[in-house]
Amino acid sequence: MISSLEGATGTFSVSNIDLIESGQPSLSSSNLTSGSADFASSVTKINDGLIYNSLLVIDTTNTFTPSDSSIISIFLDTSVNLLGYDIFSIASLTGTGQGRAGQIYNLELSLVDDNSFFLITGDTGNTVSRLSSASEQQVTITGDGGGVLGSGVDAFRFTFFDAPNESMFREIDIFGVSTATSVPEPTSLALLGLGLAGIGFLRKKKAAE
Numbered sequence: 001m002i003s004s005l006e007g008a009t010g011t012f013s014v015s016n017i018d019l020i021e022s023g024q025p026s027l028s029s030s031n032l033t034s035g036s037a038d039f040a041s042s043v044t045k046i047n048d049g050l051i052y053n054s055l056l057v058i059d060t061t062n063t064f065t066p067s068d069s070s071i072i073s074i075f076l077d078t079s080v081n082l083l084g085y086d087i088f089s090i091a092s093l094t095g096t097g098q099g100r101a102g103q104i105y106n107l108e109l110s111l112v113d114d115n116s117f118f119l120i121t122g123d124t125g126n127t128v129s130r131l132s133s134a135s136e137q138q139v140t141i142t143g144d145g146g147g148v149l150g151s152g153v154d155a156f157r158f159t160f161f162d163a164p165n166e167s168m169f170r171e172i173d174i175f176g177v178s179t180a181t182s183v184p185e186p187t188s189l190a191l192l193g194l195g196l197a198g199i200g201f202l203r204k205k206k207a208a209e
Ligand SMILES: [Ca+2]
Pocket: 014, 015, 016, 017, 018, 020, 021, 046, 047, 048, 049, 171, 172, 173
């Protein structure tokens, strides 16, 4: 499910503890793997936890402006979390002033032990496509029906498109937790308990003989 909010500069906040935040143990690497960034902007600005805020003037250069069809690949660390991550939501914040309009990109996920990527289901044919006339726009992608976007995820790929106008990203936050190792179901535990009780009964019976 994709939701979009628009507002004036400074309306939105971003996370500095999400899965792909620079310095978090869950992040392995993030790179511009195809294309380029316009205006000498940097891909590192999408996961530094900082945004331009006209009131606070945190960092006026905190932008990533991808050229058309540019690709960012982000890999999560699976050296400790061997099973990857359950992904709950992905939020991207753009600045849409100065003739820019919204954000259009394809989002793909990859699972542990599989190098291929698959498109996340969106409501516009798998492409996040939102135009904005406000100064900032935050698009949030969540799993359908309250479920996860993916389980056992270890990588993301964003392909950005600048038509009809270029986009300028301030931050991309990805939220989730490490995928849990499987635990015995309550029913199988109960059956195991019944089995042990049965063995105890047989032992008592044998002792009584
Ligand atoms: Ca962040």
